[in-house]
Amino acid sequence: MSEKATLGRKSAEEILDLYFIENRARLLDIASFLDRIDRYGETQKAKGDFRYRAFMAAIKILTEAKGERTKKIQLLFSDQTTTPVDSARGLKTTGAWEGFYEGD
Amino acid sequence: MKVIDPHIHMISRTTDDYLKMAISGIPIVTEPAFWPGFDRASAASFRDYFYQLTKAEPLRAARFGIKHYCWIGLNAKEAEDLELATEVLSFIPEFLSSPTCLGLGEIGLNKNSRNEIKVLERQFALAAERNELILIHTPHLEDKLKGTRIIIDMLLSEPRIKPERVLIDHAEEHTIAEIKDRGFWYGLTLYPHSKGSPERAVDAIEIYGPERVVVNSSADWSVSDPLATLKTANEMRRRGHSEELIRRIFYENPLDFLSQCPKFSP
Numbered sequence: 001m002s003e004k005a006t007l008g009r010k011s012a013e014e015i016l017d018l019y020f021i022e023n024r025a026r027l028l029d030i031a032s033f034l035d036r037i038d039r040y041g042e043t044q045k046a047k048g049d050f051r052y053r054a055f056m057a058a059i060k061i062l063t064e065a066k067g068e069r070t071k072k073i074q075l076l077f078s079d080q081t082t083t084p085v086d087s088a089r090g091l092k093t094t095g096a097w098e099g100f101y102e103g104d
Numbered sequence: 105m106k107v108i109d110p111h112i113h114m115i116s117r118t119t120d121d122y123l124k125m126a127i128s129g130i131p132i133v134t135e136p137a138f139w140p141g142f143d144r145a146s147a148a149s150f151r152d153y154f155y156q157l158t159k160a161e162p163l164r165a166a167r168f169g170i171k172h173y174c175w176i177g178l179n180a181k182e183a184e185d186l187e188l189a190t191e192v193l194s195f196i197p198e199f200l201s202s203p204t205c206l207g208l209g210e211i212g213l214n215k216n217s218r219n220e221i222k223v224l225e226r227q228f229a230l231a232a233e234r235n236e237l238i239l240i241h242t243p244h245l246e247d248k249l250k251g252t253r254i255i256i257d258m259l260l261s262e263p264r265i266k267p268e269r270v271l272i273d274h275a276e277e278h279t280i281a282e283i284k285d286r287g288f289w290y291g292l293t294l295y296p297h298s299k300g301s302p303e304r305a306v307d308a309i310e311i312y313g314p315e316r317v318v319v320n321s322s323a324d325w326s327v328s329d330p331l332a333t334l335k336t337a338n339e340m341r342r343r344g345h346s347e348e349l350i351r352r353i354f355y356e357n358p359l360d361f362l363s364q365c366p367k368f369s370p
Contacts (some may be wrong), residue, residue, distance in 0.1 A: 007310055008343025018342065019303070037361070074278035078214075078249040088184045088215035097246040 008054075054096035076100055105353065107333045108132045108358040110197055110209070111239070111273055111291060111320035114172065121323075122168040128334055132370060134362065135161065136175040136239050137211035137259075141325050143182055147191040150178070154195075163337035173368060175201050175209030175239045183214075193226055200236060205367045207231065209239025210273065213251040216243060221337045224258065232264035237365050242260035242279065244298055252279040256286060269364055271318065274299055275330040280312050287363050290317045294332035302336035306343065314349060318358045 010018070037046050046052055058073045065072050079097040107130045114122070114135050125133070136155060142355045144150060155176040165172035169244070176199045177191050201203060213220050221271075231238050243251035255272065259265055267287035275283055275290040276299070283290040292308055293299040300308075305319055321332040333354055340350050362368045 008340070008345045010344050019308045027174075058127045068277075070307075071277040074276055075249070077246055078278060079246050082210045082249060082253070084221055084254065085215055088181075088217035091217075093215075093244050093247065093360060 050098045050100065051094060051096045054100050057100070105129050105337065105338065105347075105354075106131055106352070107354040108134075108362070109321055109330070109333050110134045110271070110318050110358045110362065111136060111293065111322050112330060113138055113322070113324035114165065115156055116325040117323060117330055119164075119168070122170060125330055126168040126170055128173040128331055130331075130333065131169065132171045132173070132205060133165065134175065134239075135218060136241075137177050137179060138210055138241070138324070138327040139181040142349070147188060147195075150192045151195060154199040158199050158205055162204050164302060171370075172277045173204050173206050174202075175207055176202075176205050177208045177211040177227055177239075178223060179210060180212050180214035180224070180241060181219045182244075183220045184217060188221065189219075189223045189226075193223070193230070194299055196227075198233070200230075200234065201344065203367060206362060206368055207237030207239065207320070209237075209271075210241035212241035212255055213243050214241075214247070216247055216251045216254060221254065224255070228262050229260060232262055235264075237362075238265065238270045240270060242272060242274045244274075248274070248276065249278055252282065256282060256288070259284075259285065259288070266291050271361055273320070274322070274326075276300060277304070277308065280308060284312060284316060287316075289318065292317065292319045293322045294319065294329070294336055295322050296327050296329075300334065304346075305336050309340070309353060314352055314357070316357075316361075317353065318361060321355060357369075 037043060054077060058076055061072050061076065062070055077096045085091065109130055112133050112135060116131060134155060137154065142216065154176055157176065161174070176196055178189055183189050207353045208227055210225045211224060213224065230355040240255055242248050242255065252272065259267070259270060271289040271291055273291035275291045280290055292303060292305040294305060309317060319333055319336055321328060321330055323330040337350050337354050359370055
């Protein structure tokens with residue numbers, strides 16, 4: 001039988017106190033990253049890149065999803081096919097999957 | 105507090121790191137064979153590396169009072185060349201017999217290619233024949249989910265391999281349940297940018313429970329932290345988790361998994 005860990009001895013409000021400032025900073029870093037893309041040249045090309053589109057879809061999950069946001073974003077960035085690739089030569093890891101589902 | 109780091113690449117770290125780990129409470133490490141940041145040119149280069157892991161590094165660690173164990177295997181990133189892989193696999197058994205080698209590792213997949221799978225099958229067969237423990241590397245980022253599923257299917261199709269003798273490492277939120285539900289151990293890796301953070305690792309422990317999980321730094325030649333396990337233990341403390349649970353996660357769990365190899369002694 002699987003055990004479940006108990007949570008730490010904190011309330012949700014104390015968790016908010018503990019982590020708010022550092023996550024506020026992370027949020028500003030993301031906003032700043034998106035602004036930077038807007039400021040630099042060839043913005044539309046960058047915005048058409050599958051990584052940018054996956055990133056924006058992930059942000060949507062942050063605001064719309066109820067629970068398991070982390071897992072949902074991990075799945076969004078994942079190759080969900082099952083067939084092995086013919087060769088690994090020349091393939092790079094990008095952090096997002098080109099064939100991701102963008103939703104309706 | 106004592107911590108075992110079950111996955112760290114000490115040959116890439118300095119003696120300053122050994123000292124910091126020793127005085128901070130990490131008296132035991134296990135080091136899997138891995139990719140050095142470039143592809144090796146010949147099998148002889150692998151032989152030298154395996155010598156370093158089994159002979160040289162335990163002596164360097166011992167100068168700081170740290171016990172050093174290792175895992176030997178051909179990493180997935182250098183498995184695409186089948187001719188080279190065949191040559192390397194031919195001499196892996198002699199290093200597996202070293203007194204500080206705990207089993208096959210880190211072996212697994214990188215880009216989930218057919219040749220990577222062929223080489224992994226051969227290493228699973230070798231582990232099964234010798235009844236070795238196995239430490240699995242799962243792919244990075246977008247390739248992790250697919251690779252983890254392929255690896256699990258391969259392991260489950262080899263009846264001589266017992267899931268409780270396999271640690272599937274670099275697990276994340278989307279792969280933990282599939283690994284754990286099939287009876288394997290899983291590793292949470294604290295590696296900035298491409299893997300997990302202390303906060304997310306503690307979240308996973310809270311969600312999935314304390315059984316069959318270990319936490320490691322995977323510290324190596326890139327941006328990484330050999331004290332990351334201790335920082336994660338402190339993260340648990342910040343949230344009010346008990347010292348008993350913290351000791352279980354960072355010392356007793358790795359002890360339970362690694363002690364399945366009779367060569368391991370805390």
